[in-house]
Amino acid sequence: MASYRYRYVMLLFLLFLAIPATVGKRSDAKILLQTRTRLSDPAGRLRDWTASTSPCNWTGVACDPRSGAVASVDLSFFDLAGGFPSGFCRIPTLRHLSLSWNDLGGGLPAAEFALCSGLEVLNLTYNFFVGGLPEFSGEFPRLRLLDLSGNNFSGSIPPSFGRFPALRLLSLYGNLISGRIPTFLANLTELTEFKLGYNPFRPGALPPDIGNLTKLEVLWLSLANLAGEIPDSIGNLANLRTLDVSNNGLAGRIPVSIGRLRSVEKIELWRNQLSGELPESLGNLTSLLEFDASQNNLTGKLPEGLAGLHLTSLALNDNRMEGEIPAVLAQNPSLVELKLFNNRYSGELPPELGRYSNLQHFDVSGNQLAGKLPPDLCSRGMLETLVAFGNRLSGELPESYGDCRTLDYVRIQNNELSGKVPDLFWSLPKIYHLELRGNKLEGSLPRNISCAKNLTQIIISGNKFSGQIPQEICALMELRTINAGNNQFSGDLPLCIADLTKLEVLDLQQNNLSGEIPAGGWTELADINLSMNRFSGEIPRSLGDLPVLTYLDLSGNQLSGEIPPELTNLKLNHLNLSGNDLSGKIPDGFDTSFFPPSLAGNPNLCSSSGLKPFRKCPPSKQKALRRAAVAVLLTAAVVFPATAVLLATVCYRFIRTGKKNPGRLWKLTSFARVGFDESEIFECLTEENLIGSGGSGRVYKVSLKSGQTVAVKRLWTGPDGPNSDQEFRAEVETLGRVRHANIVKLLFCCSAEECRVLVFEYMENGNLAETLHGNKRDQPLDWERRAKIALGAARGLAYLHHDCVPAVIHRDVKPSNILLDAEFEAHVGDFGLARALGRETEGHCVMSNVAGSCGYIAPEYAYTLKINEKSDVYSFGVVLLELVTGKRALDPSFEEQKDIVQWVIDAMSPKRAIEVSDMDYEFLIDPRLRPFTSSDYKEMVRVLNVALSCTSAFPMNRPSMRRVVELLGDRRDMNSVVQV
Structure with a gap:
């Protein structure tokens, strides 16, 4: 009986405990459902939120396993819209609220936020919240994580942000926050992660009390308008793993105290105005893996201690450092990336570089280095880029480089290298850029060059290469540049070279080449220089049909026959046919006072117009009869009326010109x-x-x-x-x-x-804006032409960014500044806002006037007024989106305050890490392109992918224009994940 009573009492007790849990669940469910009604859920992700089931089973809801009460609401990446759902905070047991990567917007009133004082985690990253940062009235004693990054918050950081006793992560990066970084944030002594980068703060110093945050592990203040010196208190952050204050205006010396960061693994100081020598105390940082202090004003030597660390990446490029590179650097077993270019380093390179590590990227260009190239740079078979131009390096190219099958980019021009290039080096399968010009290299081009299938640039001018250019070079169908001038090549130029349809530059000047000039259908060829050789025969008439040829120099050869009149069809900015054995009549288009120097040294040419110094062409029989008739008429004419008419004409022109341009000096x-x-x-x-x-x-x-x-x-x-x-x-x-x-x-x-x-x-087809968006054409641009325009414009911008010295930033890339010729070839134009990006600009320009046009301006420009080549990349990405979608950058069909970038990103939700597939996004394609083939659709998707990469919110994530050209020209499917 007693046992029965005991069981009965226990059952009542358990039932008593279950009643409040059940009541609590019902109350939580009611709050959740009420709050859900204020949200738009177009994807139906919350369809299982129904009163008939427990909220613990609802999508995005998690309950405490012991009490059964709702503890977490995580609706990240749900494509929800509406205002801030403060109603969730009415659940007293809620500790975790994450609403990141949605379309929530509006402001965050303090009264609503007060309901959330019990939260431990609040994550609202990547939404569209606006206005001032929320004022946290009252206490938030449990708050450990506060992430409001990637929104449009503005104004200053409220003082309440300095009163979170338990806060461990504060992230406000990627907003529009102004004011200075407040000192009261140094009161958050429990912080382990502190991220305020990419905000338009007023120029100000890093808070001197930053050293109070002794538990800090991540400090990310990139692009935050920091000025002044790095405070000594930075050395107090003994637990710091990542220090990133790059892309600011920090000046002065790097403090010695930085050597006390015993846990630091990554230090990013690049693109500031730091000066002085690197402190020796950096050698104490035994946990350091990545160190980047490039693009500053640093001087002095590379400290032995720093060089002896087990760094994976060392970047000190674009400074004024000098002295020898310490030999201990070569002993590092972890080194993957070494960037020391544009300094004043001298002496020899450590010979063991690459022997003990998986070196991938090596760039020491623009220094005063001498001696030999290290033979073991690729001993681990990982080297991808080898850049050492502009030094005084000598000796032979190591034989071991011929086994470096990972190598894809080589620039070692303008040195004193000599000897024969290893045969296998010419046949590396991945290499696409090979530049050896300005050395003393010798030997011939081997037949196995045909194995270098990816080669696009071969630049070997100014050496002592000899022998014949082999037929096998014609197998390199990706070639765009052949520059082998100023060498000793001989024999006939392979006629099959005319089959290289992607060739843009053919420069073989000052060799001993002979035979006839090849003739073919070079649709991309813009530059031909075959001067100072021994070519014979006639000039091919087909050269006059090349659509983009602008530079033609065939001087100093043994060419004969007439000048083909077809050459006058070309839009040349340089022509030189001098020093040959050309004969016959000068074509009418060249029979002007501008061309004698281009035709000199051809004694058998004659001019119909009497152009000096050429002899006059004998008239044909018909011309002789016409001249006789004219002579008779002139003899019979009355002299005075003719003189009067002539005087009247001269006076009229004089008066007219005087009225239009009085006293103008041109x-x-x-x-x-x-x-x-x-x-x-x-x-x-x-x-x-x-x-x-x-x-x-x-x-x-x-x-x-x-x-x-x-x-x-x-x-x-x-x-x-x-x-x-x-x-x-x-x-x-x-x-x-x-x-x-x-x-x-x-x-x-x-x-x-x-x-x-x-x-x-003159461009016959106007500009891209008229052709794509206007009513200029009865038929819309088909995809083939759009793809051609995209690639052409990308090549033009890549030339400005990478091949001009100094580099040129366009600053106003948009469809109306992309001009189209008769063949719809793109030409970048309107350089009224262009700026040269020289070393004196420290990698960026600060502009006082607006640079660019609305809808095309990179987001970071709004609060930094700093531009670099990545600003052009963003604008070009917008152009690509227009080509694919047919929409304007600021289209009337978009919602207010939305541009084409945001429209595409929203349309591709809910995935913000987008894997573009072959069937998901047809609705984004310009309907005027329908119907399209599956192959065209793959191309459109690929270009869309490139566009999203170009328009990344973070400049560091955008590709270079050189890389964009490669991506647009790559016909393979591109299914990479693009972070937007």
Whole structure:
């Protein structure tokens, strides 16, 4: 009986305990359902939230296993929309609330936030919250993690952020927070992660009390407008693993106290204004794996202690460091990346470099290094990039380099290397850029060069290479540049070289080549220089059909026959046929005063116009009869009326010119051989010829007497054009020194005090904006042409960023500045905002005027006013999105305050780590492209993937334009995951 009573009592007791848990679950469910009604759930992710089931079984909800009460709501990546669902915080047992990567927006009122005082974790990252940061009224004693990054919060950080006694992670990066970084944040002594990077703070110092955060493990303040010196208290952060204060304005010396960071694994100090020597105390950091202090003003030597650490990556490039590279660096078994370029290092490279580590990236270019290249750089079979140009390196190229099958990028030009290049080195399977010019290398090109299938650039000019150029070079179908001038090559040039359809530059000047000049269908060839050889035979007429050829130099050969009149069809900015044995009549297009130097040294040429110093061509029988008839008529004419008419014409022209240009003194500059002058141009700047008008001036289409058509840009002057002089200089300085098939060609410019004019080649199909978005064409651009335009524009920008010295940043990449010729080849134009990126700019330019156009400006520019080449990459990514979707950057169909980048990202939700497949995103494709083939669709998806990579919110994640060219030109499927 007693046993029965005991069991009965225990059952009642357990039932008593279960009642509040059941009641609590029902109450929690009611709160969750009420709050859910305020959210938009287009993907239906919360469809299982029903009153008939326990909330512990609902998607995104987790309960305490002991009490059964709701403890966590995690709705990350659910594509939810609406305001902040503060109702969730009414659940008294809720400890974890994560709503990251959604479309939630609006402000965060303090009254609503007060409900959340019991939370331990609050994660609202990557939404669209705006306004000031929330004011945390009252106590939040349990809050351990606060992540509000990736939103649009603005204003200053409220003082309440300094009153979280248990906070371990504070992340506010990627917002629009202004003000200075407040000192009260140093009160958060429990912090282990502190991330405020990518915010437009007012320039200010790193809080001097930062050393109070002794438990800190991650300090990330990149691109936060830090100024002043790094405080000595930084050395108190003994638990710090990551220190990133890169991309700021920090100055002064690196404090010696940094050597007390005994746990640090990664130090990022790049792109600041730090000066002085690297402290010897860095050698104490035995846990350090990555050290990057590049792009500063550092001097002195590389400390032995730092060089002796087991670093995986050491980057000190773009400083003023000197002395020898310590030999102990080569003993490091962990070294993967070594970047010491653009310094003043001297002496020899440690010979054991690469012997003990998996070295992948090696760049010591732009120093004063001498001696031999280390033979073991690729002994572990991992080396990918070998860059050592601009030194005084000597000796032979090590034989072991021929076994480096991972090598894909080599630049060792402008040294004193000699001897024979190993045969296997020419056949490396992954190499795509090979630059050996300006050395004393010798030997011949072996036949196994055909194995280098990925080779796009072979630049070996200025050496002592000899022998024949082998037929096997024709197997390299990816070749874009062959530059082998100033060598001793001999024999015939393989005719099959004309089959290299992607070739853009063929430069074989100053060799001993003979035979005939190949003729073929080079659709991409822009530059031919075969001068100072022994070529014979006639000039191929097919050269006149090359669509993008702008540079032709065949001087100093043994060419014979007539000059093909087809050459006059080319839009050349350089022509030289001098020093040959050409004969016959000079074609009419070249029979002008601009071309005698280009045709000199051909004594058998004659001119129909009497061009000096050439002899006059004998007239044909028909011309002789016409001349006789004219002579009779002139003899019979009355002299005085003719004289009167002539005088009247001269007076009229004088009066007309005097009215239009009274006393004008012109400064004239020609960048190509042109058959016109400024007077002919100005006569045509009429309303009838006007084809465009914009913020910088007017553009006219001018048909010249020679039959040539040009585009004339007349810049605004006076009060309407305050920046016209700056824009004029920018365009002239940029376009006057660049030459590329995908950069618009500046032919001529003239300026006076009140007028500035630029004359360009005329583009028959206008600009991409008109063609893609306007009503200019009856038929929309098909995908083949869009892909061609994308690749052409990318090549033009890549040339500006990587091949110009100094590099050029366009700063206004958009469809209206991408011009299209008759074949829809893209030409980047309008360089009024362009800037050269020299070393004096420390890797970026700070601009006082707005750089770019709305919808195309990179997000970081809004709060830093700093630009670099990644700003152009972002703008180009927007252009790619327009090509794929057919939408404008700021399309009327978008919601307010949304651009094409955000529209695409939203459309591709809920996955923010996107794996683009072959069937998911047809709705993003421009409907005017339908119907399209499956192969075209794969191409569109690939370009979409590239565009998303280019428009990454973080510049460091964007590819270079050189890489963009590779991605757009790669026909393989691209299913990589792109972080947006």
